[in-house]
Every structure is written in structure tokens, then in C-alpha cells.
Amino acid sequence: ALKLEGIVRNLERSRIPSIYIATIDCGNDTRIIMDIHKRVKMFDIGDRLSITISTSIPQYKKSKDFLARGYVYSKKVVNNIKKLLISLWGFLVIIETKKDVIYNMFNYMDEVYLHIRNLGRTL
Template structure:
């Protein structure tokens, strides 16, 4: 099971936690992503188009060029007209917000997942 999205980095802001940045991505009318990332690992700038992959299997990647990490789905919650899926990458949080729950229906709480981001 995997989800592949083309996204635009809308904003990169500082977190209240030292050296942590928050990436805000818009992937379509149906998907928005917010993600914590350490500033030394952040390869992305505002307005860049990226490919975001969420997968239960390790995706192919180019070492030193792509961002790849693994973690666990920790929650899925309905909020307003969206369903939010929360992923913990060993403490760093990703929130994937979808208007169409079918996009993430194949992912369940405590699934081990891989995240890949590339230019």
C-alpha cells in the first residue's frame, strides 16, 4: 500500500523547538500536509514542487538526495470536513489532512510506514 502525491511546499517556518522547522505542503484540493523536520535534514524550500510518498514498503531512493524516514501511524481523526492521519517519525510529527478518506483508508493505526520526499 502506498500513496504518491505531487506537492508544493507552501511554507517553511520555525517551530518553537530549537532547530526544528515546519513544512506546509499543498498536494491537491484534497490533501494538505504539515511536517516537523530538523533544519539540517530539510532539503526543501518554499514554492518547490516535490513528490511525497507514504508507503508500507521501503521505496527506492537516492541516498544523499532524497529524504527517507520510517515511523508509525499513531492516530486518525475526523476534524471538521477532513480526516487527519498522524504519523510519528520517532518524535517528529506529520499530519496528512484529506477531504477524501478513501485516499488513506489502506493505512491503519500502528502501521509501520516509510516517508519519501524528493525533488
């Protein structure tokens, strides 16, 4: 499983109604850009998040954590940035990294679970 911690740096409205695009800075040349519906958005700019992407269902707190199932549908390298693209039944999650270990953890069409826990505000 891939386990990251990150800070929500940006949260903007998508052109699609009720959808936000979040940018999460995970440090170490890694960030996550993801679509999230306003009804399940459980974080704001400045919040610190624990993020797990795994091939089995992780432990989670119902009605507190975000958990979704999807598939890795693309892997590509653009300007030395490795990108894993995950579709959560239409909602896009992009992991951008310079780390081979993260890029190589998952393969095309792997079924994955995205788990997000809000750890609170940063100072």
C-alpha cells in the same frame, strides 16, 4: 502506497530549536504539515515535491532524497477533514484530506516509510 505531488507553501521555525514546520499543498483537498530538522531539510518554499508514504522501503537516492520510518499513531476526523498522524520517531507528519481513499489506506500502528524527492522550483 500513497503517492502525492505537492508544493511547499509555508516553512516556519518551530519553538523547538533547529526544527521547521512545513506545509505542503498537494491539491485535491489534501495537504501535509510536517516537522523537519534543519540538517535534513532538503526543500524551501515554492519547491515541488514528490511524496510517497508506503509500508515497504521505496526506492530512493541516498544523500539526495529524504527517507524516514515511523508509525501511524492516530486517525481522526475534524470538521469533515480526515487526518492521518504519523510519528517519525518524534517528528510529526499530518496528512489532512477530504478523500476517504487516502484516509483508509493506513491503519493505527502501521509501520510506514515517508519518502520525499525535490522536483525543483515552481514558476
